[in-house]
Amino acid sequence: MNEMMFEVNPPYNFDRVLERLSLDPLNCVNQGERWVKIPYYGEQDEVITVQALGDTDYPKFKIFFSENSNREAQSKHIHHIFKWDTALSDIQVHFLKTDLKPIFEKHLGTPLVLEFNPYASIIKSIIHQQLNLSFAHTLTKRFVEKYGRYKEGVWFYPRPEEAAEIPVEELRELQFSQRKAEYVIGFSEKVASGELNLEELSKKSDEEIIKELVKIRGIGPWTAENFLLFALGRPNLFPKADIGIQNAVKKIYGMDRKPTIEELEKWSFSWHPYLSYASLYLWRSIE
Template identity: 55%
Template sequence: MIHAIMAKKVGGNEMWQERVKIKGPYAFNRVIERLLIDPLNAIDTEQMMVKMPFDSGRRQMISVQSIGTKDDPEFIVRGSFKEDQEKVLNYVFEHFQWDSPLSGINQHFAQSSLSSIFEEHSGTPLVLESSVYSSLIKSIIHQQLNMAFASVLTYRFVTSFGERLEDVWFYPTPDVVASLKVEELRALQFSQRKAEYVIGVGERIVQGLLNVASFSSLEDEEIKKQLVSIRGVGPWTAENVLLFGLGRLNVFPMADIGIQNAIKKQFKMDRKPTIQEMELWSKEWNPYLSYASLYLWRSIETGK
């Protein structure tokens, strides 16, 4: 349910805000907890507000503020240009997965081997990156790195070559990335190959060899096929793009170290699980493997 509550002109722009109610459970405090892992995210924990970059041809900062509860979630969405209001609302609904059937997903896992994790993290949604493109770049940077250093490296990259608008950062555009020299990324502590991979993605997009905007209309396997054909992009990176760039519901990155460690902990194993064991468990979690992945990650990130 959506209803407008205010619009006003500031400096020639008609700023607006709308109040949005969605079906619970939806734990925005859990959203904020996870977003705080990435130093690029602009979070106001006191106001329960997330500020985000939005680009529909012109750039602006938008914000989402929680004013409800987990079981009765309600938000105020704010933007800078009244004429972009519908686009912003559509983007926010997708970004925060406000239409995801979290209640049904919780029920699906209630009798599963992950029931304790889903009870602990009930109402935690999958939240997307700002775009499919930024998700791809971020996933390449994060490949084979621990989370702490990966976040630092991504922050250096975006703040060095991206654009800041008010409180939010926009990733450098493909043409900017394509124009970079390997040495510029090496100066930020990128490895030689990782620098080449990131620049290569920018070049492919600029040359028209990769169209990430088309991914929303493609099946998961076709997207993976296109992505893994790119130098430096393997299954793990492709699966992360499906998860956090597109919000696909049935993705399970079995090669992810965090997921392997979470399964080891959950099932009290003295070793990491084999791929065969993970495939067997995943049958029970289908068709919401993305939420199994997310909640397993959360169990490691929070220790619960």
């Protein structure tokens, strides 16, 4: 197995990352030994292991690759997933001058970690729509374990062309609703046929991506914003309609009611151009 060492500019709290990743039962995480195995979707399925060696102030990592893997491409992918090229110190300094100072001090060095694969990210969001988190994870796990692939302790989502061929009746047997089953299959058909190219889509602006995605049956603004945040890592997104965001802001400002959209717009003005990090830390503050 090939391996390489990498240092990240502080602050960077990988233990917070592992904590979040461990919430998804499909992820292969060891918080004690501080590593996670990442599915790499290439021509061949490969597994990359990322292990933390340092701490928040001196973040160091060891990356383990499969033999004969494309280390350059896979290293770039890992950097993107874990946002190792993002200067969290600049973001921290910015928010210490705002009303969000307390939560940024408490959750110092929490990065915006991405989903491992853009297609899988949308499939996961579609499955999670309008479900409580526990059953959402259960349903996603059933889907991936039945139609995906397993390698070295890691689950891979089915490829679009595989999911596009699943009969609706089979998903109904897993407790998918009729509509949700149709949404998963229909979205997969668009990706498999090339009608929707996620790589090309990712090069467009936030507004263009949302406009394109919400045309697809089963994808609304919530799923589109989720894609921008957790598949692409766009830095300046603030889903004002999100209940978690509203509850976190209500708590921070000591309100006896949920904030209005107008209030959220006013307070978030000083959080630009890092609204995505404001969103992330607000969610963390109530978890």
